[in-house]
Amino acid sequence: MPVAxxxxxxxxxxxxxxxxxxxxxxxxxxxxxxxxxxRIGDRNNFDHLLEMRPRAMTVCAFESNRLFSLEHxxxxxxxxxxxxxxxxxxxxxQENGSRxxxxxxxxxxxYQGKKKLPSLPATYVESEKEATTLEVILVDKLIQAELVLxxxxxxxxxxxxxxxxxxxxGDQQLVLDxxxxxxxxxxxxxxxxxxxxxxxxxxxxxxxxxxxxxxQAIGSLRGCxxxxxxxxxxxxxxxxxxxxxEVMGFSFVYSGNFLAQVEVDTFDVTRVMMGxxxxxxxxxxxxxxxxxxxxxxxxxxDQGLNKMSQTYHKLYRTRLARGKYRDLTRPILINNWEGxxxxxxxxxxxxxATTARDLGIELFVLDDGWFGKRNDDFAGLGDWYPNLDxxxxxxxxxxxxxxxxxxxxxxxxxxxxxNKDSDLYRKHPEWTLETPNRHSSHxxxxxxLDFSNPxxxxxxxEAMDKVIGDSNITYIKWDMNRCMSEVxxxxxxxxxxxxVMHEYILGVYELYERLITKYPDILFESCASGGARFDxxxxxxxxxxxxxxxxxxxxxxxxxYGTSMVYPISSMGSHVSAIPNHQVRRNTPIQTRANVAYFGxxxxxxxxxxxxxxxxKLVMAQIDFMKEHRNLIQFGTFYRLKSPFEGNETxxxxxxxxxxxxxxxxxxxxxxxxxxxxxVKLMGLNPDYEYEVSINNTLNYGDELMNVGLIxxxxxxxxxxxxxxxxNGDYQSRLYILKAKNQ
Numbered sequence: 001m002p003v004a005x006x007x008x009x010x011x012x013x014x015x016x017x018x019x020x021x022x023x024x025x026x027x028x029x030x031x032x033x034x035x036x037x038x039r040i041g042d043r044n045n046f047d048h049l050l051e052m053r054p055r056a057m058t059v060c061a062f063e064s065n066r067l068f069s070l071e072h073x074x075x076x077x078x079x080x081x082x083x084x085x086x087x088x089x090x091x092x093x094q095e096n097g098s099r100x101x102x103x104x105x106x107x108x109x110x111y112q113g114k115k116k117l118p119s120l121p122a123t124y125v126e127s128e129k130e131a132t133t134l135e136v137i138l139v140d141k142l143i144q145a146e147l148v149l150x151x152x153x154x155x156x157x158x159x160x161x162x163x164x165x166x167x168x169x170g171d172q173q174l175v176l177d178x179x180x181x182x183x184x185x186x187x188x189x190x191x192x193x194x195x196x197x198x199x200x201x202x203x204x205x206x207x208x209x210x211x212x213x214x215x216q217a218i219g220s221l222r223g224c225x226x227x228x229x230x231x232x233x234x235x236x237x238x239x240x241x242x243x244x245x246e247v248m249g250f251s252f253v254y255s256g257n258f259l260a261q262v263e264v265d266t267f268d269v270t271r272v273m274m275g276x277x278x279x280x281x282x283x284x285x286x287x288x289x290x291x292x293x294x295x296x297x298x299x300x301x302d303q304g305l306n307k308m309s310q311t312y313h314k315l316y317r318t319r320l321a322r323g324k325y326r327d328l329t330r331p332i333l334i335n336n337w338e339g340x341x342x343x344x345x346x347x348x349x350x351x352x353a354t355t356a357r358d359l360g361i362e363l364f365v366l367d368d369g370w371f372g373k374r375n376d377d378f379a380g381l382g383d384w385y386p387n388l389d390x391x392x393x394x395x396x397x398x399x400x401x402x403x404x405x406x407x408x409x410x411x412x413x414x415x416x417x418x419n420k421d422s423d424l425y426r427k428h429p430e431w432t433l434e435t436p437n438r439h440s441s442h443x444x445x446x447x448x449l450d451f452s453n454p455x456x457x458x459x460x461x462e463a464m465d466k467v468i469g470d471s472n473i474t475y476i477k478w479d480m481n482r483c484m485s486e487v488x489x490x491x492x493x494x495x496x497x498x499x500v501m502h503e504y505i506l507g508v509y510e511l512y513e514r515l516i517t518k519y520p521d522i523l524f525e526s527c528a529s530g531g532a533r534f535d536x537x538x539x540x541x542x543x544x545x546x547x548x549x550x551x552x553x554x555x556x557x558x559x560x561y562g563t564s565m566v567y568p569i570s571s572m573g574s575h576v577s578a579i580p581n582h583q584v585r586r587n588t589p590i591q592t593r594a595n596v597a598y599f600g601x602x603x604x605x606x607x608x609x610x611x612x613x614x615x616x617k618l619v620m621a622q623i624d625f626m627k628e629h630r631n632l633i634q635f636g637t638f639y640r641l642k643s644p645f646e647g648n649e650t651x652x653x654x655x656x657x658x659x660x661x662x663x664x665x666x667x668x669x670x671x672x673x674x675x676x677x678x679x680v681k682l683m684g685l686n687p688d689y690e691y692e693v694s695i696n697n698t699l700n701y702g703d704e705l706m707n708v709g710l711i712x713x714x715x716x717x718x719x720x721x722x723x724x725x726x727x728n729g730d731y732q733s734r735l736y737i738l739k740a741k742n743q
Contacts, residue, residue, distance in 0.1 A: 002014060002016050002132045002153050003134045003151075003153065004042050005108065006044050006045065008044065008045070009024065009044060009045040010024055010025035011023075011024040011034070011047075012108070012136070013046075014132075014134060014153045014160065015039055015153070016039070016153060016154070016155055016156070018039055018157075018300070019036075019037070019038065019039055019153075019158045019300045020035060020036070020040045021036050021151070021153070022035040022046055022049070023076045024047070024050070025105045027062075028061045028068065029104035029105050030070075030075070030076075030102075030103065030104060030105070030138075031075065031076035031077060031136070031138070031149075032050060032073055032076060033074040033075055033184060034046050034049040034050060034074070035049055036186070036298075036300070037246070037300060037302075038300070038302050050073070050074075051187075052067040052069075052072065053072070054066035054067055055069070059071065059082070059083040059085075061082060061083055069083045070082055070083035070084035071084055071085060071086075072267065072269075074185035074186075074187065074269060075183070075185055076149070076183065076185075077089045077090065077147070077149055077164065077180075077183050078090075078183060078185075078271075079100075079101035079102075079103065080099065080100075080101075081099070082100065086263055086265060086271055087215070087271075087273070088101075088178065089164075089178070089179075089180040089183035089273055089275075090103075090147070090166070090179055090180065091176070091177040091179075091278070092174050092175065092176055092177065093174070093175040093282075094143055095173060099177075101140055101145075102140050102141075103145075104138060104141070105136070105137075105138055106137045106139045107137045108134060108135060108136045109135045109137075110132065110133070110134050111132070111133055111135075112128040112129065112131075112132055112133075113125055113127075113131060113132075113133065114130075114131050114133050114152045114161070115133065115150075117163065117292060117294070117295060118292060119292075119506050119509065119510070120254075120295070120506075120537075121253050121254075121255075121294075121295075121320070121509065121536070121537045121538075121539075121540030121541065122161070122163075122294075122320075122540070123152075123159075123161050123253070123295065123297065123319045124319055124320075124322075125154075125319065126319075129155065130154060130155055130156070130319075131153060131155060133150060133151065134151045134152075135148055135149070135150050135151075136148070136149045136151075139169075143170060143172065143174060144168070144172075145166060145167065145168055145169060145170065145174060145285075146166070146167045146169055147164060147165070147166050147167075148165045148166075149162070149164050150162065150163045150165070154315070154319075157299075157311055157314065158299055158301065158311055159297060159298070159299055159311060159315055160297075160298045161295050161296070161297050161298075162181055162182040162296050162297075162298065163181050163182075163292065163293050163296070164179060164180070164181060164182075164293045165290055165291070165292045165293070166179055166285070166290060166291050167285075167289070167290035168285040168286065168287055168288065168289055168290070169287075169288075171287050172287075173284055173285065173286055173287075174285045175283065175284050175285070176282065176283040176285055177278055177281065178275075179276065179283075179291060179293050180259075180275030180276075181274055181275040181276075181293045181294055181295060181296035182272075182273065182274050182275070182296040182298065183271065183272065183273045184271070184272050184298075185270070186235075186269070186270040186272065187269065187270075188269075188270065189211045189212075189264045189268045189269075189270050190211075190237060190238055191211050191235040191236060191238070192208045192209065192210050192236045192237075192238065193208070193209050193210075193211055193216055193233055193234070193235060193262055194206065194207070194208050194233065194234040194235075194236055194247075194565075195207050195218050195230070195233050195260075196229070196230035196232055196565060196566070197218065197228065197229055198227055198228065198531075198562075199227055199228060200227055200529060200530060200532070200549065201530065201549055201550035201555070202550065202555065202558070203227045203230075203530065203531035203534065203547070203559055203563070204531065204534070204559060204562035204563045204565070205558060205562055205645070206561070206562045206565060206643070206645055208236075211235075211262060211264050211270060213265070213266055213268075214263070215262070215263045215264075216261070216263075216264075217259060217260065218233065218259075219257070219258055219259040219260060219261075219277050220256075220257050220258055220277065221257055221277060221279055221280070222257070222483035222484060222532075223256060223257065223483055223487065223501055223504065223505075224480065224483055224484075224528055224532055224533045225252075225254070225256065225258060225532070225534075225535040225537070226483070226532055226533075227528075227529070227530065227531050227532040227534075227548075229260075230534070230535065230566070231251065231252035231254060231258045231535050231536070232249065232250065232251045232252070232260070232565070232566050233249075233250050233260045233272075234247050234308065234565075235247065235248045235270070235272065236305065240305065241304055241305065242304050242305045242306045242640055242641075243303065243306055243683070244303065244304045245302070245303075246300075246301070247301050247304065247305055247308050248300055249297075249298070249299040249300075249301075249308045249312065249566070250272060250274050250296060250297070250298055251297045251299070251312065251536055252275070252294065252295075252296050252297075252536070252537075253294055253296065253297060253320070253536040253540070254276065254294040254295075254505070254535065254536075254537045255508065255509075255533050255535050255537035255538055256501055256502060256504070256505035257276060257277040257279070257280070257281070257501055257502075258274070258275070258276060258277055259274070259276070259277040259278065260274045261273045275293055275294070275296070276293065276502060280487070280498060281498055281501065281502065282498030282499075283498065283499055283502075284495060284496065284499075294537070297315070297536070299312055305565070305640075306639055306640060306683070309564060309566065309638070309640070310637060310638065312565075313564075313567070313569070313638060314568075316536060316539055316567065316568055316571070317543075317568040317570055317571070317635070320536060320539050320540055321543035321570075321571070322516075322540065322541075323516060323543065324521055324523075325523045325543050325544075326543055327635075329630045329631050329635075330523070330570065330601040330602070330630070330634065331362040331523070332360070332361050332362050332363065332603055332626055332630075333361065333362065333363035333364070333365050333410065333475070333601075333604070334352070334353075334361045334363070334365065334604040334605075334606075334608065335365040335367055335477070335575065335603060335604070336349065336352060336364075336365070336366060336607075337367035337368065338551070338578060338605045339352065339578070339605070339606050339607030340352075340607065341368075341369070342368065342369040342374070342376055344369065344390065345390045345391070346391050346392060346393065346397075346398055346401075349364075349391075349398065349402075350398075350401050350402070350405075351609060352364070352607060352608060352609055353401075353402050353405055354405060355608045355609050356407070356604070357405045357406055357407050359619050359623060360620055360627070361603075361604065361623065362407060362408060363407060363409070363410055363474070363475055363603075364402050364407050364408070364409055364410065365409075365410035365411070365475060365477060365603075366395075366398070366409075366411055366412060367412040367477070368412055368414070368479075369387070369390070370387055370390065370391060370412070371383055371384055371385060371386060371387055372384075372387060372423070373387070373421070374387060377419075377444050377445050378419060378421055379419050379421035379422060380419055380421070380422055381417045381419040381422055381446050382417070382418035382419065382422040382423070382425060383423050383424055384415075384460070384463035384464055384466075384467055385463070385466075385467070386467070394470075395411065395470070395471045395473075396470045396471045396472075398471075399472040399473060400471075400472060403472045408475065409473055409474065409475075410474065410476065410523075411467070411471070411473050411476055411477070412476075412477045412479060413464060413476060413477070413478055413479070414446075414478075414479040414480065414481060415478065416448060416449055416460075417446045417447065417448060417480070417481065418431070418432060418446065418449050419446055419447070420447065425447070430490040430491075431449055431450050431455075431456050431490075432449060432450060433447075433448045433449070433450050433484060433486070433487050433488060433500070434486055434488060435486040435487070435488040436488065438486055439486070440485075440486050442482075443481065443482025443485075444481045444529075446481065446482055448482065448484050450489050450490070450491060450504070451503075451504045451507030451508055452489050452491065452492065452499070452500045452501075452503035452504045452506075452507055453489065453490075454507070454510075455491070456507070457507045457510055457511050460511060461511055461514050461515070464515065465518070468515075468519060474521060474522055474523060475525070476522055476524050476525070477525045477546070478512075478524060478525070478526050478527060478542065479527040479528065479546075480527065480529070480532070480533060481528070483532070484504075487500055487501055488500070505537075509537070512541035512542070513541070523543070523544075524541060524543075525542055525544050525545060525546060525573055525601075526538040526541070526542040526545040526546070527545065527546035528546075530546055530548040530549030530550065531545070531547055531549075531559070533545075534546075534547065536566075539571055543571060544570065544573055544601050545571060545572070545573060547559055547560060547563055547573050547574060547600065549583065550583045550584070551576075551577035551581065551583065551593075551605055552577075552581040552583055552584045552588065553592045553595075553596040553597075553667075553731065554584075554588060554669055555583070555584060556574065556597070557596060557650045557669075558644045558645060560572055560596070560599060560600065561640060561643060561644055561645070561650065561652070564640060564652075568634075568638070569599055569633060569634055569636075569638055569654065570601065570634040570635060572599070572600035573600060573601050574596070574597040574598075574599065574600025574601060574602060574603070575597055575602075575603045575604055575605040576590065576593040576594050576597050576604050576605065576606070576619075576622070577593065577604075577605040577606055578606040578607070578610070579593075588731040590618055590622075591618065591733065592667070592731050592732060592733040594625075595665060595734070595735055596665075596733070598633055598663075598665070598735070599633060599652065599654070599665060601634070602630065632654060632656050632661055632662075633654055633663065636654040636655055636656050636661075636662075637654065637655045637656075637657070637684055638652065638653075638654050639654070639682075639683040639684055641653060641664075641682070641683065642680060644667075644669075648668060648669050648670055648672070649667065649668050649669075649678075649712075650666075650669075651664065651665065651666050651667070651680050651712075652665050653682060653684070655683075655684035655685065659684065659685055659689065659702075659740070660686075660689070660739065660740040660743050661737075661738065661739055661740070662682070662684070662685060662691070662737075662738040663736070663738070664710060664736040664738065665733065666680070666712050666734050666735070666736065667732075667733040668714075668716070668731075668732050668733070669731060670730050671716060671729050672716040673716060673719070674717070674718060674719070675716045676717065677711075677713045677717055678713050678714075678717070679708070679709035679710060679711045679712060680709055680710055680712055681705075681707065681710075682706050682710055683706060685702035685705055685738070686702045686740070687701065687702040687703035687706065688701070688702065688703070689702045689740040689741075689743055690702075690740065690741045691705065691738040691740055691741065692738070692740075692741055693705075693710065693736055693737075694738075695734055695735075696710075696711060696736070699741065705738075714728070715728045716728065
């Protein structure tokens with residue numbers, strides 16, 4: 001049984017073949033943290049791990065007992081006060097103004113499998129044998145509140161999923177001001193904190209910093225998880241790299257405001273917390289009401305960052321993403337946005353689709369500009385009916401023309417937003433999030449609809465449902481092009497405004513759920529001005545996301561490399577776009593643009609009718625390559641080998657489950673001259689297999705490729721003359737194809 005409870009020592013031990021997580025009921029009947037890390041053997045008593053010493057100036061729980069101070073005891077889900085002066089995991093305002101809490105152990109339940117979280121995305125199991133769940137029930141008798149801490153440990157992965165549920169069992173109203181999904185106290189501070197930070201067009205840059213005393217935190221108050229900070233952090237032991245060393249990952253399955261915080265006290269104890277950001281959050285709990293936190297996922301690796309990432313990839317690809325496309329390779333698509341922007345009509349779209357079909361592209365996606373009076377970004381959002389001036393046969397007629405070509409058809413929506421120049425806003429100005437008597441900021445000339453109001457969600461569903469139901473649509477790109485500001489809901493009272501931002505995200509989830517339930521064969525791709533809501537919560541509804549609006553191949557090396565820290569290749573929307581690139585004006589070879597974009601869902605973001613004949617031949621070859629290898633790329637095991645954040649070269653690879661095939665992506669940003677010979681050590685191969693290696697045209701055993709390395713020397717090691725296979729110049733790349741011989 002992967003959850004053991006020892007009655008005499010009142011200790012819980014969650015374990016599988018790779019990890020252990022241990023905590024106990026303390027003598028004050030609260031919970032204390034003992035250990036999280038690599039699997040250790042179970043025993044009757046782990047009390048020796050509970051260290052206590054008398055210290056001056058401490059506040060102690062028991063009269064004449066200087067040992068027991070919550071300031072110096074590692075806790076499981078702490079509250080402020082009664083000795084602990086650090087920031088708490090939970091904060092409840094009571095009717096008398098007090099915030100002091102005393103949640104004491106009452107009971108626990110252990111069961112096979114994992115429950116669904118109501119109205120929230122979460123990981124799941126397909127068989128009860130895949131995981132075991134422990135629910136620990138705590139009660140504060142004075143305020144009659146119940147706290148249930150839930151832990152699910154997966155049988156075959158070093159993963160623990162955590163959440164908390166708070167219920168008001170009494171008569172007084174309680175106001176929940178903070179409720180973290182997890183908290184864990186670690187015994188020392190010898191870690192580097194890794195985060196994924198950035199901004200529009202440079203999302204998920206890998207940042208590292210050594211822990212120091214005080215608080216290190218990332219978060220979002222933008223109403224979305226944001227392109228500034230992804231809801232993920234890792235704590236890596238000093239010296240941990242991609243292939244060796246200890247690391248703990250913490251990932252939040254949520255798409256709204258979040259906080260990921262590490263507090264180090266002056267005794268070097270490290271407290272990690274993750275949950276909904278408490279700023280502007282308060283949740284009144286009347287008698288009988290409860291609040292369920294989203295889920296946080298803890299992953300442990302003693303084999304470096306690659307192993308942590310591969311665990312997240314497998315978990316999120318197979319037990320977070322859902323639906324028809326979870327296990328299917330993704331269609332190769334073309335999106336018209338950068339090819340036409342708003343300037344299109346039906347003839348132009350059908351002409352692009354016809355050429356795309358001839359090149360082998362499988363899906364045509366019509367982007368922004370097809371609805372209402374939408375000829376620029378000043379008008380039309382919210383009016384989800386076809387613009388008949390551009391599309392005289394509507395979406396229904398256009399989709400039939402596209403599908404008659406033998407292609408699938410996809411459509412862009414931005415359901416959460418509205419322009420003031422729209423029929424919807426003129427009819428329902430109260431449906432936007434705007435603070436009364438204050439200026440309202442816009443973003444991209446648009447305003448945020450109040451998705452905390454169920455009436456708004458239902459209206460948008462009905463409008464989208466009519467378009468989808470009348471058309472042949474197999475793909476929807478769901479965009480969200482601005483963050484929230486001046487948040488106030490006209491549908492909520494003054495004492496409920498602290499619920500709005502969380503209820504907004506619940507409204508987004510509800511609309512997704514209604515649509516995917518009614519249209520299970522549609523592939524959804526989430527987008528938020530690129531990568532501003534690329535998070536695990538979205539993956540539950542849309543198995544892929546638009547990784548970034550920046551499609552430049554050089555910038556995408558960093559963006560996709562950082563994204564792979566948590567998210568699987570099959571989740572990354574990645575396209576070949578025109579040059580000069582529309583974001584950075586860089587000119588990169590079309591081969592390199594494809595060689596980067598292959599490591600994702602793959603598609604094109606350009607006007608194919610503007611390609612010359614040689615470019616069309618290259619595109620056809622690229623499409624043939626992706627069709628042959630996309631199963632390996634999207635569902636194989638991904639390894640990061642050389643980081644774009646650390647040098648001029650980037651190298652990554654993907655290996656099939658049976659280790660018979662692999663593809664190595666090699667990318668060199670700037671040309672060098674008379675440089676050194678180069679090789680890179682590969683990962684994940686079978687040491688006894690002999691592999692045919694393309695480009696080098698060699699036969700190499702797996703142990704040689706992993707220990708000696710793959711030779712990547714090219715013309716830059718001497719004079720950069722033309723006869724070195726045409727691989728000279730800036731922004732070069734190549735793919736090495738490895739196939740096991742006679743296997």
